[in-house]
Amino acid sequence: KQEVTQIPAALSVPEGENLVLNCSFTDSAIYNLQWFRQDPGKGLTSLLLIQSSQREQTSGRLNASLDKSSGRSTLYIAASQPGDSATYLCAVNPDSNYQLIWGAGTKLIIKP
């Protein structure tokens, strides 16, 4: 059974630092992996989607990498800002079906 883990559950860093959020999954047979952002009291916003054939995706200050063989993905945030404070969730899509398997998220706080 596919399981997705995000460690740590919470992270606090000073503004301006580069940081990495981690996502691990137990079964390397995935169709794609997605990173989402969730602001308090809000829904989720899709940040990046990496297909299984890709190694990384970039959007602005965000870069997501995927290593299927080791069951890991990282979300790199460059030059962090207070506005980046949110909970970041990753989810894997096993074999193009409908059911995303979600991690519990990492709550990120960027201190001014």
Added chain:
Amino acid sequence: NAGVTQTPKFQVLKTGQSMTLQCAQDMNHNSMYWYRQDPGMGLRLIYYSASEGTTDKGEVPNGYNVSRLNKREFSLRLESAAPSQTSVYFCASSESRGLGQPQHFGDGTRLSIL
């Protein structure tokens, strides 16, 4: 840009009461989803609808029913609410399910069952 709209935003029910959570999307998406989010856990899929006229069970369907009213609307019904159904409910939509399209989420309904 409305995107995915959920109503109501908050609701308190007594055990045994029924209610329907409404969801509508204006992006002409084919697929729609209902999730629940509980503290310290990832989202869990309750039901999904790949296209208008079809619905399928997800990971945790017990105690819920859904209706895909038309392409825009997908409702979730609790027939007899239980305290274990206290949660935040999210509706999402995507262009299709087969190509791993990103899902777009509403702001959620915070439901408490007393």
